[in-house]
Every structure is written in structure tokens, then in C-alpha cells.
Amino acid sequence: xxxxxxxxxxxxxxxxxxxxxxxxxxTLFVDKSRDRVRPVVNLFLDELEExxxxxxxxxxxxxxxxxxGQASRAGARGVAGCLTLLQCWxxxxxxxxxxxxxxxxxxxxxxAWASRWIGQPATGSVADPSVRLAFYRxxxxxxxxxxxxxxxxxxxxxLEVRRSLYTGVIRFADIGEFYDPARCLRQFGYRQMIPxxxxxxQRADRPEAPGGYVIRIPESFDAxxxxxxxxxxxxxxxxxPWRTYPYETTADYLDWFVAHSHCRVLRDDGDxxxxxxxxxxxxxx
Numbered sequence: 001x002x003x004x005x006x007x008x009x010x011x012x013x014x015x016x017x018x019x020x021x022x023x024x025x026x027t028l029f030v031d032k033s034r035d036r037v038r039p040v041v042n043l044f045l046d047e048l049e050e051x052x053x054x055x056x057x058x059x060x061x062x063x064x065x066x067x068x069g070q071a072s073r074a075g076a077r078g079v080a081g082c083l084t085l086l087q088c089w090x091x092x093x094x095x096x097x098x099x100x101x102x103x104x105x106x107x108x109x110x111x112a113w114a115s116r117w118i119g120q121p122a123t124g125s126v127a128d129p130s131v132r133l134a135f136y137r138x139x140x141x142x143x144x145x146x147x148x149x150x151x152x153x154x155x156x157x158x159l160e161v162r163r164s165l166y167t168g169v170i171r172f173a174d175i176g177e178f179y180d181p182a183r184c185l186r187q188f189g190y191r192q193m194i195p196x197x198x199x200x201x202q203r204a205d206r207p208e209a210p211g212g213y214v215i216r217i218p219e220s221f222d223a224x225x226x227x228x229x230x231x232x233x234x235x236x237x238x239x240x241p242w243r244t245y246p247y248e249t250t251a252d253y254l255d256w257f258v259a260h261s262h263c264r265v266l267r268d269d270g271d272x273x274x275x276x277x278x279x280x281x282x283x284x285x
Contacts, residue, residue, distance in 0.1 A: 168224035
């Protein structure tokens with residue numbers, strides 16, 4: 001790869017491939033090596049005429065899902081992936097975590113949505129990382145459904161991007177992750193129902209050290225991507241639009257959610273509360 005892309009008198013094709021390799025490696029498929037690019041990215045650049053036929057959005061999301069899974073391990077010391085996407089997602093859905101005293105501007109039709117947040121300072125922070133972590137965990141635990149902006153992009157986003165209701169495997173090269181919009185129907189403007197059981201990978205190893213994190217999904221699952229009509233949430237049949245408020249659920253959903261989820265991220269003990277209280281004094285909103 002080095003001899004191919006670093007030649008002095010390269011062709012225009014080689015120059016374009018070199019630029020795309022740099023752009024993809026430093027934006028969509030970032031790892032923790034700082035100045036290196038995953039060789040697998042090169043596989044998608046051999047035929048430049050085919051670049052616009054790939055689903056770069058779903059590939060980016062699959063890579064980010066894998067990086068978040070690895071970062072959730074106790075032995076992890078950082079996070080990779082397209083963190084621009086993650087941070088902007090947080091700002092859009094959780095107004096309480098946006099930069100202070102800032103109203104994002106309206107973007108034009110040819111502008112990236114994330115450009116709404118360019119150059120904005122982050123919210124105030126606490127110097128001690130352990131205290132800062134406790135503070136944000138408490139802030140998450142304090143969220144109510146009314147604190148979430150459930151449909152920041154459109155009231156019915158699936159009408160604009162139909163494949164957002166695809167349910168199945170999304171993939172970046174050899175990395176596959178499950179994508180299931182039935183678990184977040186409120187983001188599509190519909191009442192949340194109890195979702196069907198999640199799909200199971202062929203193999204899943206999630207040790208404490210992120211280096212041994214392995215999720216293996218059979219390639220046979222990939223066929224769903226090309227059969228959209230039979231592998232999507234037919235939302236009009238599956239649920240009903242909101243009737244009273246944007247975070248509406250069916251009568252049985254919340255009991256199911258409490259029974260199947262970790263509803264809090266911060267344990268309830270005196271030490272945690274003291275950390276949070278001391279952080280709040282120094283936290284600049």
C-alpha cells in the first residue's frame with residue numbers, strides 16, 4: 001500500500017485513491033493508532049466508479065457500534081470510530097448536553113447536518129476524570145422522557161430515508177453488527193412497543209480486555225440487505241403514531257423495559273453522591 005500510494009509520479013486515479021484513503025481513515029473509520037488506516041478500507045477504493053454504490057452510512061455505523069462495544073469493556077482505555085457522528089447524535093437528541101447558551105443554526109440542503117455544531121465550545125467540565133464520570137452518570141440517571149428530543153431530523157424520518165427501517169445486519173468489511181429500529185420506534189414518531197427478541201450472533205466473546213472482543217455473524221445474514229421489503233419494520237402495521245406526547249409507549253412496555261434493562265448507570269451509595277455533589281459545585285454550566 002505504501003509503495004502504491006506514496007509514489008511521486010502517481011496517476012490521477014492513484015492520487016484520488018490516496019486522498020480517499022486519508023479521508024476515510026481520519027473521519028469515518030477512525031481507530032486508535034493515530035496515524036494509520038485499516039488496510040481493509042483499501043478494498044473499497046480499487047474501482048472508483050463504484051464508490052457511490054456503497055452504503056457508507058451503514059458501514060460507518062457498524063464500525064462505530066463495534067468500537068462502542070469494545071470501549072464498554074472494563075479494560076478499555078479509549079474509544080475509536082466516527083466520534084463526530086456520536087457527539088452530534090448526543091447533541092441532537094439530548095439538549096441538556098449541548099454547548100451552553102448556543103442555538104444551532106439552520107443548515108442548507110447541501111451542507112452537512114453536523115456542521116451545525118462546528119466550532120462550538122463543549123459544556124463546562126470537571127478536572128478530576130473520576131468525578132466528571134460520576135457527574136455525567138448522575139445527569140444521565142436524572143433524564144426524563146421529556147428531556148429527550150425524540151425526532152430532531154423529521155417527524156417521520158423513514159419517509160425520507162426508507163432504509164432506516166431496515167432490520168438486520170449492517171456491515172463494514174468483516175465487521176457485522178445488528179441494526180434493529182423496532183427497539184427505538186419513538187425516534188420515528190411512533191409509540192414504542194415491546195420489540196421482538198434480538199437476533200443472536202454465531203459467536204460472541206466479550207472479555208474484560210477489549211483486544212479479545214469478537215462478534216461473528218454468519219454471512220448468510222447479509223442477504224437481508226438486498227431484500228428490503230421482507231426485512232424492514234413495517235411501522236404502520238407494527239405500531240401507531242403518537243396520540244398525546246412524543247415519548248408515548250404501549251401500556252405494557254415500561255414494565256418490560258424495567259425488567260430487561262439497566263435503568264441506572266450510577267450505583268446508589270453515599271460515596272457516589274458525595275462525588276457528584278462536589279463536582280456540581282465546580283461545574284460551569
